[in-house]
Amino acid sequence: MEERLLGGGVNEVTRAGATVRRPAGPWTPAVHALLAHVAEAGFTGAPRAYGLDERGREVLGFIPGEVAHYPLPAHAWTDAALTGVARLLRAYHDATLTFRPPEGAAWYFPPREPAEVICHGDIAPYNCVFRDGRPVAFIDFDTAHPGPRLRDVAAAAYRFAPLTAVGNGEPVRPVAEQARRLRLLADAYGLAEDDRAALPGAVREHLDGMVAFMHARAEAGDAAFARHIAEGHDRLYRTDSAHVARHAALLRDALCADSPGSGTR
Incomplete structure (x- = not known):
């Protein structure tokens, strides 16, 4: 017997039983190699991968x-959930530092350069498992890809601060409260000084990129992304991108004022 799980927007x-079944894609071998690596590195905040089932699902x-x-x-x-997500993300990123993707890996x-870590690609509450109110794991690593730490931190900042109008x-x-929580997230992650200054711009790049990707997938015939556009997700992201641009100076001031400047590399 299988039970359909909530979420699964795409x-x-x-x-x-004790397993989850999801559609596989060309990226699945690389993602499974990644999940095996971070588990061996001692990171417990991600699912274990067990190959494919008889229907070709992961x-x-x-x-x-x-x-x-x-x-x-x-x-x-x-605030405890916010800082917990930041620390979990830092631990995940650090666990990927020694990962070498399989030859010919598809993502x-x-x-994206600089390929500092393997980004999760969609850090959000709907991809975070909580126990007793505490974030303990990320799920849905389909969108994982090599890239800069800031790419994932920007996604987390947008969703968990949250930076929205x-x-x-x-x-x-x-x-002002969004800015305070953004600073909490950056401090808990240990974000470097130059990345702090760049974070508002990275959030905008993340949002604008989601809009472009959504429309490209819808134009290619993807019904799930066409539905997201019909529901107004692209308008929400554009509005929030403009919100971040409007308040970028305030957000940067909150991030950089007397910051510890702890490095991430």
Whole structure:
């Protein structure tokens, strides 16, 4: 018996006992090699990979806990959850430093320079498992790809600060509070000084990139992304990108004022 899991905005995901079954893609061998590597490196905040099933779906270990979906539960908005996500992301990134992709590895997103780490590619509450209100793991590594740390930190900042003018069904926090939480995330991650200054711009690049990718996939006939556009996701991201641009100076001031400047390389 299989149980369909909540979420899966692009893919149908089911649970079968202690495993999760998801559609495989050209990127699956590289992702499974990555998951095996980070597990061997001691990182416990990602699912184990167990190859493919008889239907050609990837088989992953099920991680007990609750995934946060919008509108988010109260525990996902706490400062402790925010800093926990940042530390979990830092630990994941550090575990990828010695990973060498298989020869001819294919990735869902193309590699980006500088390829400092293997980015998760979609750090968000709906890809984070919580237990007792604490983030313990990331899931859905389909979008993993080599890239700069800042790429994932920007995605986490957008979703968890959150840097939004509209929100996803939850009350919108004042900009000063968004800036305070952005600083908390950067400090908990240990973001370097130059990356702090670049973070607001990286958030905008992340949002603008999501809009471009969404439209490209919809134009290629992908029904899931066409549905996202019909639901107004692209308008939300454009509005939030403009919001970050409007308040970039305030956000940079919060990030860089008397920052510890701890390096990430």
